[in-house]
Amino acid sequence: MAGGRPRKSDLNDVLDTVMKTFWIRGFEVTSMNQLSDATGMAKPGLYKAFGDKQALYAKALKLYLTKFAEPMIDDLLNSPDSLEPVLRRNFERLTSTALNKAGPKGCFIACSLNEYPNMPTDLAELTKSYNEQRIAAYAQRIRTAIKQGELSADANVKALSIYLTGQVLAITVMARSGTDKPSLDRFIDMAIQALPLVEA
């Protein structure tokens, strides 16, 4: 049937670059021209392939979800390790990004949540729903931990899950604003100490 001029660049690579750019800079302050420069794909191509800026951002956020957030949630829910090391690993994935000098830092969903009041409502709600997915995942892991006797039986599941998500937000802001790795590590220690862990 067809043919057509071949693509200059792989759309997956393009979206990956878009994701990183939005992740570093944010929705409003990243211009389509910057994305065009960063990806090497001319603006009309971006619009044709992904839709308008809002749709492009939604696709970038979705890519983050599948590429970063879901693997973290998967480890959280399915690792055989006990709660404490699982959470520590979870948080350390975020703090390790603090070392990538020029790259994106912390959690993209958290970065996006920071823009909540400035974003188109659709994107704000999308971001919030992704964040609530994470809260739900923490809640589920906490329930398991209670059943397995790792957490005290009267632990408040909802409060704990919001608490842990809050720590993700805090780590993200700190990492983005140049807090050094040792400080972040100590922060994780403190954050985990708050849990009503049952001594083994």
Next chain:
Amino acid sequence: MAGGRPRKSDLNDVLDTVMKTFWIRGFEVTSMNQLSDATGMAKPGLYKAFGDKQALYAKALKLYLTKFAEPMIDDLLNSPDSLEPVLRRNFERLTSTALNKAGPKGCFIACSLNEYPNMPTDLAELTKSYNEQRIAAYAQRIRTAIKQGELSADANVKALSIYLTGQVLAITVMARSGTDKPSLDRFIDMAIQALPLVEA
């Protein structure tokens, strides 16, 4: 000698409105035209009175410091109450803003820190230094608490002060993104539980 046409609006009021606008929206996404509309002061007047956008933001941030941050620090350091109620009051000042539907939410310094990678270096460093002032204040209060036996003697002052500041960042992001007040209250409970408080 002089005289001149009288000011239409009080500069303190203008700067107060500027502060709130930047606090709600942020540095990059707030335009000088918006500030002009919000304050009722024409753009050239803003430039004449406060300098360029960057200088205006610095003055707005400074106003937040004197009007909100320093009173909180003052209460933190000088209140006769013990550590736990002082900290609770400290955090609750932030969560109470979550109810102001249209107004600014959380801590302006925390909001500003979110923009760290997108800001002119000067403003980013200024914001960071204000945040470090808060860390130092927490550290001082923690040292006092240790001396007075409210906190266990082997508490890590630096880790705790960064931890508490992190909670401010978390509360700010959550309040800005529409987390309801009860959830924020439970978050505060959890955050305070993490402290190695000595039972009375």
Next chain:
DNA sequence: ATATTATTATACCAGTTGGTATTTAACTCT
């Protein structure tokens, strides 16, 4: 070869950005 299809590159649109020059209005002092 030619028609078809799809992607590229260039140029462009109206609206907005941070910032300013210019004119006009409102006050005080002599």
Next chain:
DNA sequence: AGAGTTAAATACCAACTGGTATAATAATAT
């Protein structure tokens, strides 16, 4: 009543914003 001083209002600047129309290019199918 001026003269001097300060602020206000309007209009403007080049650069950039999100988004698009147009034309050139590179492949395939007949």
